[in-house]
Amino acid sequence: MPRRPTITDVAAAAGVSVATVSKAVNGRYGVARETVDKVLAVVAELGYESSLIASSMRSRKTGVIGVLVADFEPFSAEILKGVGEALRDSRYDLLAYSGSHGAAEGWERRSLSRLSGTLIDGAIMVTPTVVNVGAEVPVVAIDPHTGPADLPTVECDSFGGAVQATRYLIELGHSRIGFIAGRPDLRSSIARDAGYRRALADAGIPLDPALVGSGSYQQDAVRVAALEMLRRPDRPTAVFAANDISGLEIVRVASELGIDVPRDLSVIGFDDVPEASQATPALSTVRQPMQVLGAEAVGMLLGLMEGKTPAVTHVKLPTRLVPRDTTAPPP
Amino acid sequence: MPRRPTITDVAAAAGVSVATVSKAVNGRYGVARETVDKVLAVVAELGYESSLIASSMRSRKTGVIGVLVADFEPFSAEILKGVGEALRDSRYDLLAYSGSHGAAEGWERRSLSRLSGTLIDGAIMVTPTVVNVGAEVPVVAIDPHTGPADLPTVECDSFGGAVQATRYLIELGHSRIGFIAGRPDLRSSIARDAGYRRALADAGIPLDPALVGSGSYQQDAVRVAALEMLRRPDRPTAVFAANDISGLEIVRVASELGIDVPRDLSVIGFDDVPEASQATPALSTVRQPMQVLGAEAVGMLLGLMEGKTPAVTHVKLPTRLVPRDTTAPPP
DNA sequence: AAATATCTGTCAAACGTTTTCAATAACGGT
């Protein structure tokens, strides 16, 4: 059990004081060139690395950024990827913390308070319900579905994306366009609904309430809504789904009903989850640049951590239309 | 900026010494019942939480377990989920660290050495190439593709799973069964190959080298191999792919060649990635219980951390056959 | 009533750093 060498060991081996070692290692001013070299040589030889704990203790900085995710699902994973990437060449480490499942109400706040100021220098929350944080460290929220509006936030332009998707269907020639909504309590979901209505209104197409189903982002709810909508004699020729999971389910339902996609029915989703491109036929959708979301959040957080109040505290990233094989002109 | 209260604040407010507070908070023996109550009341009132950093400093324990993942992809995410779940009711926190991408060779070792003994009490490695760790903390590897054999390891029974899959095809009545291999340098890949051969041998079916293609787990390599195999006049009636990605690609190739799956060709994969069940037709496969992998690793690691040398250092989890829509009796 | 055991609580020393400040050495200018 070779004990990890401490700064004292290095100091002894190099014949200098610990203070000098510390300065040399951290590149502080006031150490002779040759002393630095000598110390560094010993450091290399002994394989010394300063203890994150001990240095944090003194300097009140841990060099760790915490990401709170509700769960390790694909969406969070993509964001984590982006965050990790963005952090790669900063001097920060990434601590991903999942409080998911059985956890009692309010775990976000508790986790945050437990970690903040003691283990992390800043936090990014990727949790649907964002807490009104009383944290001692800067916090940025990614795509919060609900929560206080004063928290610095990075999200996608759900409204714009929905307009884009709907308009695309309109431009293909569709005029009977259905919509499967998401969970009515989520901000993004509401925005997508609004975008759909706006695009319709812009094109002068009246909204037919019979073509709006509620899916709640849940597979069976979507199935029910889709079945009902597609069985109508005046069924839509195209459907916009508030997310890809819903979109894929609609395609499945259509195929069960013998409706050919995209010949008889166009379907477009939202998110561009990995499954969307894997499916057959590949789902047309609106891409959320999730990795960019993460990166953006990092940029914002780093700014906050340096004490500067950033000009913008609410970033909205543009979405991109990704036409694939489930959309075509109406029959 | 309300400074977070320290143990000193609590001690002052409760009119006792810091030592007593520490003992009360940590439930140590030797402090009167009513004193504990008094202290705890103050703690609650002030919202005191001990500094992870400071306590780690003294007690040499951080209460954090690190998971090193190569990348935040679905596979890792599932494992993280399992690990997080298993850690939920232990007193440990989870630190996920990704060293992916551009990182230079050997990042695993460096990250581990940087974190170990200073920020984490134990580590789980979910990296293809596992380092010959000189870490100061216990380490468990999950499904290492390569690396030293003396490291405690948790993995799936690739061999058994491959036997299962192949035997299943045989039982359906197939006898010309192809195999698309994975990367020849990975342990799991080799085991799947061996399992395939074993099942064939057990059934007295001679191995036809023409029916074994090398896919390397890469989409285009799989495509080439599959094309070649399926264009043969004596093409197989079933194919076992070393992983789902390969399996899905084979289905795709088959459909391009006008070969109906599963009527004219059965395909079975390995892993049960989310896409497998989403695809149409849904891919038959062999499921790796990834969340269980994570949980198992946690159990092992916790044991190691308590100093006990566990009876088994190499756990092999059973896989489960998941028949879906790409397998059927031969024509 | 004395001796001893049991219980509580406090003191002070660690843990490995960083950082401030004073001490020393070296140097150039007069």
Add this chain to the structure above:
DNA sequence: ACCGTTATTGAAAACGTTTGACAGATATTT
């Protein structure tokens, strides 16, 4: 030779906690 700079180094304090040794006070035994 002396003094004022400047460059380099080391001593010591601080960060917030845990913990072992110890002292005082009660309670128990003889």
